[in-house]
Amino acid sequence: MKISLKLISTSLISILVLVGAAVVSSRYVEHYTSEFIDHDIYSEYLSEERRIFVRLPEGYDKRRSYPLIIKSDGNFNLSRWHETVTAQSNKGLIEDSIIVAIPNLFWVDTRNRDLVPPYARKDVQIEARPNTENSPEIFGKADLFLSFIEKEVIPFVEREYSINNNRVLSGFSAGGSFVLYTIVTKPELFTGYFAFSPAAWYDNSIVVQEFKNGLSKLSKKPLFMYLSIGGNENEIITGSFNGLLSAIESNAPTNFNYAYHFSENAGHSENPYYSIPKALLAYYEFRESKI
Numbered sequence: 001m002k003i004s005l006k007l008i009s010t011s012l013i014s015i016l017v018l019v020g021a022a023v024v025s026s027r028y029v030e031h032y033t034s035e036f037i038d039h040d041i042y043s044e045y046l047s048e049e050r051r052i053f054v055r056l057p058e059g060y061d062k063r064r065s066y067p068l069i070i071k072s073d074g075n076f077n078l079s080r081w082h083e084t085v086t087a088q089s090n091k092g093l094i095e096d097s098i099i100v101a102i103p104n105l106f107w108v109d110t111r112n113r114d115l116v117p118p119y120a121r122k123d124v125q126i127e128a129r130p131n132t133e134n135s136p137e138i139f140g141k142a143d144l145f146l147s148f149i150e151k152e153v154i155p156f157v158e159r160e161y162s163i164n165n166n167r168v169l170s171g172f173s174a175g176g177s178f179v180l181y182t183i184v185t186k187p188e189l190f191t192g193y194f195a196f197s198p199a200a201w202y203d204n205s206i207v208v209q210e211f212k213n214g215l216s217k218l219s220k221k222p223l224f225m226y227l228s229i230g231g232n233e234n235e236i237i238t239g240s241f242n243g244l245l246s247a248i249e250s251n252a253p254t255n256f257n258y259a260y261h262f263s264e265n266a267g268h269s270e271n272p273y274y275s276i277p278k279a280l281l282a283y284y285e286f287r288e289s290k291i
Contacts, residue, residue, distance in 0.1 A: 032103055034075060036082075041156055045147040046114075051103060052153060054161070055082050057089070057096035067097040067166035068157065070149060070190075072115060072175035074103025077272050084277045094284045097168075098161055100153065115174040116140025117181040119210055120202035124174075126236060128204035142181050150189055168192035168283065172272045173199050177207050180244070183225060184214025192286075193225045194279045196272040197233060200240035208240055212247035218256055224286040225258040226279040230266035237268065257286050 034053035042049045053074070057066055071081065078101050089096035104111045112122040121129055122140040149169075157163060169190045171179040176198025183193045200207040225248075229241045248258055259282040263274040 030075065032074075034078065034101070036078075036099075039156070039160075041152055043148045043152050045144045045152065048105070050105070050148070052156075053078065053099075053101040053103070054157070055085075055099040055101070056161070057098065058086060060098075060161075062162050065162045065164040067095050067168070068154075068163045069097050069099045069168045069170060070153070071099065071101045072169075072171040072178055073272075074101050076172065077276065080273055080276055084280065088277065088280055094280050095166065097166075098157070098163055100157055102149075102153070111174055113141050114145040115142055115171070115178040116202065117142045117177060117207060117210065120177075120206055124199070124202050126201060126204070129206075142178050143185075145178065146182055146186060150186060154189075166191060166287070168194060170194035170196070170279070171198070172196040173268065176200070177202065179225075180207060180211045183223065184211060184218065187218050187223055188221065191221070191224065192283045193223070194275070194283075195225065195227050196275045196279075197229050197237060197268050198227065198241070198244070199237070200244055201236050205240045205243055208243040208247060211244060212251050215247060215251040215253070215256065218253050220255065222255050222257060222286075222290040224283055224290075225256070226275075226282050227258065227260040228271055228275040228279070229262055230268055230271035231262050231264045232267045233271070234268075257290060259286075 032051060037054040037056065039052050039054060040049050041052065055078070069081070081099055085094065085097055085099065088094045104114070112124060116122045116124065118139050118141065120140055121133070121138050123138065167190045169179055169182055176195035177200060179193050179195040180198055180200060182189065200211070227241070227244060229238060245260060248256070252258070261275065261278055263271045266274055
């Protein structure tokens with residue numbers, strides 16, 4: 001029996017299409033769905049629909065109020081957060097918390113756009129930005145993403161769930177630069193700020209300089225920041241990290257409390273895994289002594 005080349009070609013194309021669709025579907029589930037509760041919010045500030053993942057405490061009771069942790073890195077280490085918060089709260093070391101994780105869009109790469117501060121190029125570069133490159137569209141839009149969190153995500157969570165004023169913002173790498181931007185821009189929004197392997201090296205470490213300048217303007221209520229970096233991270237990230245520590249030592253006011261850690265033998269992606277339990281314990285030590 002003869003089989004036509006056209007039939008073979010059509011079958012191969014169909015198989016490739018099905019395989020491609022399966023791969024895309026798998027990646028979508030991995031990136032843009034969670035094992036917890038998923039909500040979609042239309043953002044007026046971002047002009048797009050965004051998703052959030054909500055992890056509730058064990059035995060969640062709407063008659064009680066819970067601490068809130070917002071993390072900017074979606075599913076990345078979300079299971080680690082869940083396991084750590086569960087284990088530490090069961091031991092009475094911390095309070096069980098509502099965790100809200102915000103993933104990047106699936107079909108469009110929005111990570112740098114959302115998380116890079118508005119004084120750095122979203123197409124991130126190590127070298128200083130030339131004065132001739134100053135078109136508004138080249139800069140990060142962390143200011144809009146912060147408005148999205150402050151004026152849309154938090155009010156949504158307040159309507160749907162029961163939260164209190166114990167609130168933490170956490171981010172890794174580019175998310176860490178967003179944390180640095182937020183603490184000196186909207187310090188009253190959270191009481192705890194965790195920056196894991198923060199990308200502070202953009203445009204000749206302008207993030208470090210802006211963070212340093214902003215620290216000197218902080219006042220009022222006690223704040224806590226936890227910073228960490230992997231022991232095996234490259235010289236560029238390590239150099240800017242040391243710059244952040246120097247900025248704190250020289251410019252931080254008395255109400256600014258911080259802890260930092262070098263995760264021995266950990267690379268960039270591994271550091272947050274080791275940092276999450278340390279950051280939570282350090283934050284609750286701060287709360288016991290300062291709040």
